[in-house]
Structure formats: structure tokens, C-alpha cells
Amino acid sequence: MAISLSKGGNVNLSKEAPGLNKIIVGLGWDARATDGAAFDLDASAFLVKMDGKVRSDSDFIFYNQPKSACGSVEHTGDNKTGVGEGDDEAVKVTLSTIPAELDKIVFAVTIHDADARRQNFGQVSHAYIRIVNEDGGAEIARYDLSEDASTETAMVFGEIYRVGTDWKFKAVGQGFAGGLAPLATSFGVSV
Amino acid sequence: MNILKGQRVALTSLFQNQPQADCFQIGLCVSGNKDVVDFACFGLDSQQKLSDDAYMTFFNQPKTPCGAIELSTPAGDTLGFACQLAKLPTKIDKLVFTAAIDGATSMRQIQNGHLRFLLAGQEVARFAFSGADFQDEKAVMLGELYRKDGTWRFSAVGQGFNGGMAALVQHFGGEVAEDVTAPVTTKLSLEKKLASAPKLIDLAKKATVSLEKYQLQETVARVGLVLDASGSMMNQYRTGKVQEVINRLLPLAVHFDDDAALDVWAFSSNTIALPPATLNNYADFIDSTEGGWRNWGMMSINNEPKVIKQVIELYQKTLLPVLVIFISDGGVSRNKEIKDLLTSAACLPIFWQFVGIGGRNYGVLEQLDTMAGRVVDNCGFFALDDLNSVSEQELYDRLLNEFPLWLKAAKQKHII
8 A cells, every 4th residue: 555645744665665676756647628738747857966956967857868877767758648547757766776976866847838838737637746666566655746736837746865775755745936947957957 | 815826725724714714605707708608606526527417506596405505696796606515415526616608709808807705795815817817718617616635625727618618517527418318508698698678587587497398408599480460460469469479589589599689570461571679679579660560561361371481581591490480360271382381391490380379260280280291390389369378488388399309300300
């Protein structure tokens, strides 16, 4: 039984699933039922050091740069509408090969073209982020963020971070004004 | 407090624990649009469907069975609801407040509007929107109240459908098709349309009941009225009984016809096509149109074929179905001619509802229902002792009884 997190909650992944190495961070949302431009949510990941910044731009993983240099973080592709069952976008992470100098991986979601389409997270139904053990496919933790989302167009959904030798996941649910570019800048990416 | 589109918020934080928060009002308003905007509240089940039509609260159904939602318009708003959520049955999971434009315009053409919350008549929160928040939607979910972990929350949705109320009702799982189960209306506003004609308001309710009964709420059609103006009708004209016919039938034309116009002919030995009766000229139609009935050159013998030909000529190329109500006081003699005309007219999108009044010698009219040799049965007939001898409710029921059967048959034969 997966742990359902609320905003700010965290879970020790290594304790929940001993021996955990490969995880899938899945992002899902409901396709738009009403008329108007589709909701296109994009997942991205920032590999950051203790100071919360990336080492270089190559630590910013998104649809145009789907794989980290170390190979341990991989974006599996861009779903542009949210149509279909299950996760709409996913980032695969191999915990054991993450370079030691990296402390945390932050997962963010932005709404593509949100300003022009006058969209925000509050309009999107059933958006969630979940952590799945790639070995066996069991869901370890889930964070439904529809209720916490509101008028933001970019959002830090959650992060996995080291605590000693363990990895924990935290449901952040923190909105960020302005979209993907300023969000990336805040993590030290030059865009 | 201002609520932004997309924002979700707990009701308790909207009301900030003020007293009387268990009984609040929602006020709705859209302005700057030339078309009528109809507001409604849909009570949905946990599957987000309108499983019980009684939980659609609007102009014609002002209260839910439980009394939790009731029409109650705050001063300055177009429509509003009094809400006592504690009274709602648990099967109702969500209340969606909607606006639907009844006309050619869309939501982007509105100037502005709002959904606001009031406690004891005082505004506590407002979700304001404008035309720029929308595109071509004709029906929108403005906001919704929903249960979440034992509490009520509000979401400023501001999304909708270009297909208007019909698409919205479909989204809620309602039936829009013309057959099966209880229909949900998209033409909400017969009473509103008649607001400028206070004399007819009472008729609107009765007409609406019949329209719903025969599932004609969605039907768009032209409506024509043929008035017998032969000499034997003189007393009926003089005493205002024919004017009463105009009053009673105009609501049907307002409902069916987008132009809200009733096409009128009078016939005796000759035929006169009068200007259409509308909400602007109906009140004194018989006595003043074209100089009043005394100047129409009528009050002679009756020649039905002549007027039937004129009616056919006007409607034969229309793409809409046509309901022609044909009033006759009898003395019908040109039976073969009438029969031939109506038989060949069976391939046209016209339904003829004959109404006999006064009760003498209706000739072929009485047999029209069963007349053979037609693609579809395009005629109905019933007789009344007097134009005013039946209640309005009964009149509407009888007038609309056969029309839907013809609509269905004509559709099957691709006549309409």
C-alpha cells in the first residue's frame, strides 16, 4: 500500500522498499474535458548539490535534454495532452549511480504556454506525482496535488534527497511564478 | 476576498468562521452581452453525473427536493441561490454553478461577470471574470462547491463548452437526445423571453409543462397560424376570442422560433398574409394589424385550398420543421382539393394541426388523421366547442400532442 502524502510530508524510500535502486517518478493529469487549448504539463528534474544549485546546465533534465551525463536520470518523453491511462510523463532514476556530490533531485512541473493559454494548475484535474519501484512496479508514495495547486503555472512537486545512505521523498507542492525559465534559473541553470 | 480563476479554497477560509456560515448565498451575474444568459446549479453524484434531474436548480425548477439549494437572487445580481449545504443528501458530491448563453454570441463577447458569496446579504468573496477569460464557449462552469475529506471546498473553474447547454448537460451525463428518459432543457428561458410581455408570463409556465411533456424543449421550428375569417366567425372576432388565440399561441412561437415570430394568415374566400405576430405587436393584433380585421376583406365564404397553397408556398423551402395551426369553424366543402393538397404536401417539412371550433361540418378535416397515400401522417385534428372552452394547459397539450410524432416520422423519412 502506497503512502499518500500531503503537502510537506515525506517518506523514507529506502525504508519503505529496502534495496530500492531504480525508481520511476510518474506524473499524471486528466486530459481536458472542456473546450479550449489542451493542458500540456511538462515534467523536469534538477540535479542539485548541497547548496541547492546545479553543477552545470547538463543537470537540468527536461524534454529537450532527456538524460543526465551520468545516465542515472532519464526523462521518458513528452505527453502533450494528458490523454490515456496511467502516468503521462515519467522520469527514471537509478539511485546508486547518482554522483556523490549531488544531494537532491527536484521534480518540477510546468504548464506549457500557460500565459498565452491563460491556464494554471487549479484548472487541471487530478494531477499527481508518484514514486514507483521500477523493480516490480509497486507504488511507494503518491502526492495528489490538485487541491494544493491553484493559480500557479510552475510548481515544484517533490524531491528525493539523501539522508545518510538513505533516500527520502518529500511532497513539496510549492508554486513558482513565471514558468519553466525562471524556475530553472532559481536552481542555477543559465537559460 | 478575490478568488482567481483556477483557485481552490476551503469554504471555511472563505467565511473565516463567521456566524451563519451554514446558510449563505451565491450571486451570479454576466453583463455586456446582448443574448440572454441562463444560470443553473447542477447537483452531481460522486461520479460527477447528474443522476437525479431534481438536483438541477434553475428558473423552472427553483428548489432541490431537500431544500438545500433554492433560487434566491441577491440585490444587483442576475440570479442567485441560497445554499444550506448541511441539508444536502450525501449522494450529492458537488454543486456546479453554470452560465449558458442562449443566442449566437459566446463567452468571449461578454464584458464581465462574477460569482460571489454572500453571508447575511454581505459579500464575503468574489470570483470575477471577463470575456478575455474565455474563447468560444457558450456554456461554462463558473465555479463548483465540492466535498473533500469531509469539508466543502470551492473551485473557480471558468471552463466550458462551445456546444452550449447541450454539451454541458452531456458532460454531466444527461440525455440530450429527443427520446428516452427525462430530458433536461437547454431552452431554459421561455418565461424570460416573455418577460417583456407580462400578460403572457402565466402562459409560459403552462406551455413549458406541455413542451416538456412532449419532449419538445429542444425543438426549433417555425410556427404558422391560419385563421378562419369567414362570415360565421364574425362574433368570435368581435368579442376578442380570436385575439385570445393569438395570445395563447404566441408563447409557442416564441419557444420554437428563434425569431419569436408567429406567421399569420386569415382566410375567407380570399387569403391575406398578415405581418408576423411578435412580442411587440401581439397585444392588439386582431384589431390593429393591417387596419384591423374589419379591413382585411374577409367575412365571406371559406376557401381553404387557397390559403393552404399560400402556406405551402412560404414554407416549402424552409430547412426547419414547421408547425401550422389551422383554425376552422367548419362548413368545409372543398374536400377533394384539400385532400390532394395535403397529400402532396406530406413530403414537405410542414405539420398541419387543424383545430375545429364551433362544431359543424368539418368535412375532410376530420378524416385527415387517417388519410391514406401519404409518406407520413402530416395532419392532426381536434374539435372544441369554443376557442376558450378548454384550459390553456389542455389546449397546449392537445396542440402539441401529434407534432412530436410527426417530427419523429419526418426525420426517419429525411423530410426534416
